[in-house]
Amino acid sequence: ETGVTQTPRHLVMGMTNKKSLKCEQHLGHNAMYWYKQSAKKPLELMFVYNFKEQTENNSVPSRFSPECPNSSHLFLHLHTLQPEDSALYLCASSQVQGLAGGGEQFFGPGTRLTVL
Amino acid sequence: QKEVEQDPGPLSVPEGAIVSLNCTYSNSAFQYFMWYRQYSRKGPELLMYTYSSGNKEDGRFTAQVDKSSKYISLFIRDSQPSDSATYLCAMSARWETSGSRLTFGEGTQLTVNP
Numbered sequence: 001e002t003g004v005t006q007t008p009r010h011l012v013m014g015m016t017n018k019k020s021l022k023c024e025q026h027l028g029h030n031a032m033y034w035y036k037q038s039a040k041k042p043l044e045l046m047f048v049y050n051f052k053e054q055t056e057n058n059s060v061p062s063r064f065s066p067e068c069p070n071s072s073h074l075f076l077h078l079h080t081l082q083p084e085d086s087a088l089y090l091c092a093s094s095q096v097q098g099l100a101g102g103g104e105q106f107f108g109p110g111t112r113l114t115v116l
Numbered sequence: 117q118k119e120v121e122q123d124p125g126p127l128s129v130p131e132g133a134i135v136s137l138n139c140t141y142s143n144s145a146f147q148y149f150m151w152y153r154q155y156s157r158k159g160p161e162l163l164m165y166t167y168s169s170g171n172k173e174d175g176r177f178t179a180q181v182d183k184s185s186k187y188i189s190l191f192i193r194d195s196q197p198s199d200s201a202t203y204l205c206a207m208s209a210r211w212e213t214s215g216s217r218l219t220f221g222e223g224t225q226l227t228v229n230p
Contacts, residue, residue, distance in 0.1 A: 031216070042120070042219075
């Protein structure tokens with residue numbers, strides 16, 4: 001496996017279900033991100049993890065719960081979602097280098113989530 | 117007002133045309149600028165990255181940044197049907213030690229017709 005992988009690629013769930021999205025990066029990066037991409041809207045940053053520590057929660061509802069057990073893996077646990085949460089959920093990673101430059105983010109293919 | 121404005125298109129051009137994609141922004145602190153390409157049903161792929169003002173060329177692609185006008189552009193020469201995708205501009209004020217903070221445009225949907 002290379003780059004950033006995400007599973008599952010597609011997910012359909014009811015409003016009462018609990019599911020998890022998985023992301024794995026094979027780039028040796030130390031920062032990982034969750035984004036939400038909805039039609040006709042810019043990518044919305046949800047969470048940022050740096051060296052497994054959450055450094056940003058962008059006012060995301062508590063029905064989304066992230067988990068980062070190590071620098072290579074990132075999960076997004078979902079429960080009691082709403083239909084408006086249907087979107088493409090993207091994971092990204094980057095190499096934090098302080099202020100010396102770099103930090104470009106590399107994205108996975110995304111999980112297309114449909115909430116019924 | 118959005119921090120980053122990008123015309124969503126759609127933009128349709130014939131094969132071989134020169135394509136110009138643009139973004140404007142309001143935050144004068146932005147100094148890192150990126151263009152991502154996103155094919156249908158795929159994640160965004162980093163295409164070009166520039167720091168501060170100036171031009172950067174990579175094959176058929178040229179990125180331009182004009183910080184005085186708060187305006188960035190991506191030019192695609194000799195466009196090909198395989199260039200058909202959504203192009204996202206992204207920018208950042210600085211690379212945070214806790215992870216980069218990118219602000220994205222809405223994306224421009226481009227179709228290159230054979």
